[in-house]
Amino acid sequence: MSLYAGIDAGTQSLKVVVYDPATKQAVACASEALALDSRDDGSREQEPSAWADAMRTCFGRIDAAVRRRIVALSVSGQQHGFVALDADGNVLAPAKLWCDTSTAAECGQIMDAVGGPGACITSAGNPILAGYTASKLPWTRKHRPEAYARLASILLPHDYLNYILTGRRFCEHGDASGTGWLDVRKREWSPAMLEATDPRRDLGECLPTLVAADALFAIDPAEAAALGVPETVRVAAGGGDNMMAAWGTGAVSAGRLVMSLGTSGTLFAYSDTPVVSDAGEWAAFCSSSGGWLPLICTMNCTVATEAVARLAGFSTRDGDAHIAATIPGADGLTLLPFFNGERTPNLPHARASWHGMDVANTTPAHMYRAAMEGATFSLKYGFDAFVRAGMAFEGIVLTGGGANSAQWRQLVADVFGLPVQVPWQVEGAAFGAALQALWAVRRAAGEGVTPASVCAEHVGMDPARAARPDRRNGDAYAAAYQRFLHYLDAVRADAAASSSIEPAPARIAA
Structure with missing residues (x-):
């Protein structure tokens, strides 16, 4: 009892x-x-x-x-x-x-x-x-x-x-x-x-x-x-x-x-x-x-998806439909989702920024996908530090509000190349x-x-909420992640140039 x-x-x-x-x-x-x-x-x-x-x-x-x-x-x-x-x-x-x-x-x-x-x-x-x-x-x-x-x-x-x-x-x-x-x-x-x-x-x-x-x-x-x-x-x-x-x-x-x-x-x-x-x-x-x-x-996860959904005029409850309507990589649109500054990487004064915008990929669906991908890529950036240190994992257990999204669960499985459980x-x-x-x-x-x-x-x-990686999606996300790192390097360089504080080495997660 x-x-x-x-x-x-x-x-x-x-x-x-x-x-x-x-x-x-x-x-x-x-x-x-x-x-x-x-x-x-x-x-x-x-x-x-x-x-x-x-x-x-x-x-x-x-x-x-x-x-x-x-x-x-x-x-x-x-x-x-x-x-x-x-x-x-x-x-x-x-x-x-x-x-x-x-x-x-x-x-x-x-x-x-x-x-x-x-x-x-x-x-x-x-x-x-x-x-x-x-x-x-x-x-x-x-x-x-x-x-x-x-x-x-x-x-x-x-x-x-x-x-x-x-x-x-x-x-x-x-x-x-x-x-x-x-x-x-x-x-x-x-x-x-x-x-x-x-x-x-x-x-x-x-x-x-x-x-x-x-x-x-x-x-x-x-x-x-x-x-x-x-x-x-x-x-x-x-x-x-x-x-x-x-x-x-x-x-x-x-x-x-x-x-x-x-x-x-x-x-x-x-x-x-x-x-x-x-x-x-x-x-x-x-x-x-x-x-x-x-x-x-990272300091910006569902913060990013909620901010973009609010900007686009819909609820995150409808977010999965927007993800399903777009392809991995958001047709070249990338969001660095640093709405609160960021800890991983260590950019406390950074702000969110869009990159690769064109007339085709600035729909609400593309923007929402870019937000979800950007939040996930930030975590991948940190995960890479674990891997470099010799840590190895057979799968990922998801928790938090984002784990309720079937599309996000699949995205994580594809980006990390690991099975996901909830x-x-x-x-x-x-x-x-x-x-x-x-x-x-x-x-x-x-x-x-x-x-x-x-x-x-x-x-x-x-x-019922498990997800397994799809290799085809994984290849598309790998290319999108490299774009994310490219734009991130540019933001880091700009932050270093505008600060008197010695910057951390590139691509080192905090």
């Missing part, structure tokens, strides 16, 4: 999934849209209170009898966000998000203070890239001095919801590794990176306690009442949305490559040991299951959070279960 809830606080919405492990079914789902404050300087911000309000709204939409059966829950949250609290736990300013590129200059300043990107990688495993949490602190010191003066605690978005749920400030290693402050090899905060970020104070005093992936906490009775769940509910550690998607897709043991097609695009795979790129070609993150999660992130549970991050809570409760009860055994029991693939 026990149920487990997963909460996923994303950029565009907050979702709640309630899972029944006995029937292996999601018995309830709810979602609430979230507003995003975007400004021309690259700022992308949200009010943390909106996440808490959305969480309570979602639980309120779930049948009371279902809520009473929940025994544990876990939170998945968008990574890299910066939530500043005062000594009393009050939010001091809007949260700057993962897709915020206004702090790009601060990234360089932090890395310079350590001795450059290579020194950052030596100290902690990762350079400081656009959107990472670390860069948001010196930005806050400069632009919000009153908030900085009162700053007592720094939390990530998922940490903040855990704080609302439990009254305690803690962080697990997966989400912590996306701050730029965690030494991913030692799984502890890096003194060198903290001092480089803010030499004026002991920044470590502002950071939450690091906890194990199977940690459990008591829910605050007042919050339990607000959600309509029992006061006996336990709150698991949770993690970043990519780390929870790893749970929801079974990427908690080696060999499985996962691609998430959400607001951002990600590629990741589990490892039992740290996987650090000396050139910073991927994010060397920890997992939220006790291991590590090398990850490629789990039955499409809300990978929320479902993964529920599985982590289930694992933690079973561990606390003395069962010797592993993340891999839990996922083997509960993560299944939907054969």
Whole structure:
């Protein structure tokens, strides 16, 4: 009779999934849209209170009898966000998000203070890239001095919801590794990176306690009442949305490559040991299951398809028909989909641009296809870094909203030349959070279960949504991808010429 809830606080919405492990079914789902404050300087911000309000709204939409059966829950949250609290736990300013590129200059300043990107990688495993949490602190010191003066605690978005749920400030290693402050090899905060970020104070005093992936906490009775769940509910550690998607897709043991097609695009795979790129070609993150999660992130995935659909005057629900009406390569039309700037490749100030336009290929269908292809090519660019490092994969597991598109599933199979599978549970991050809570409760009860055994029991693939590569399409996409790289090289050269910062080597993914 026990149920487990997963909460996923994303950029565009907050979702709640309630899972029944006995029937292996999601018995309830709810979602609430979230507003995003975007400004021309690259700022992308949200009010943390909106996440808490959305969480309570979602639980309120779930049948009371279902809520009473929940025994544990876990939170998945968008990574890299910066939530500043005062000594009393009050939010001091809007949260700057993962897709915020206004702090790009601060990234360089932090890395310079350590001795450059290579020194950052030596100290902690990762350079400081656009959107990472670390860069948001010196930005806050400069632009919000009153908030900085009162700053007592720094939390990530998922940490903040855990704080609302439990009254305690803690962080697990997966989400912590996306701050730029965690030494991913030692799984502890890096003194060198903290001092480089803010030499004026002991920044470590502002950071939450690091906890194990199977940690459990008591829910605050007042919050339990607000959600309509029992006061006996336990709150698991949770993690970043990519780390929870790893749970929801079974990427908690080696060999499985996962691609998430959400607001951002990600590629990741589990490892039992740290996987650090000396050139910073991927994010060397920890997992939220006790291991590590090398990850490629692009900042523009469904952002691109939604923006182009809106421009063309149709809904993305109708997007597959437009893809079907066009051919691979969009008749020469290419979109560099950098609407939010970009992390892979590392072009935080870049903007989206069309290339190869002519009178025949500027139809709404061509433009939509070019957007979907551009978002996919950005992920292929990152995937190439994995391949150069000797990683090999037999297939791809898709998650995120884009995985609901049959045309996108086939496009991924053709571009990457690998078979594609999609789990039955499409809300990978929320479902993964529920599985982590289930694992933690079973561990606390003395069962010797592993993340891999839990996922083997509960993560299944939907054969109706599988896709296999078509060689003919693959050849056409290979040519289109080369055009994408050609235009990308031109944009990189232009960015380098207009910047005093030494550019990264060509075709190196961040």
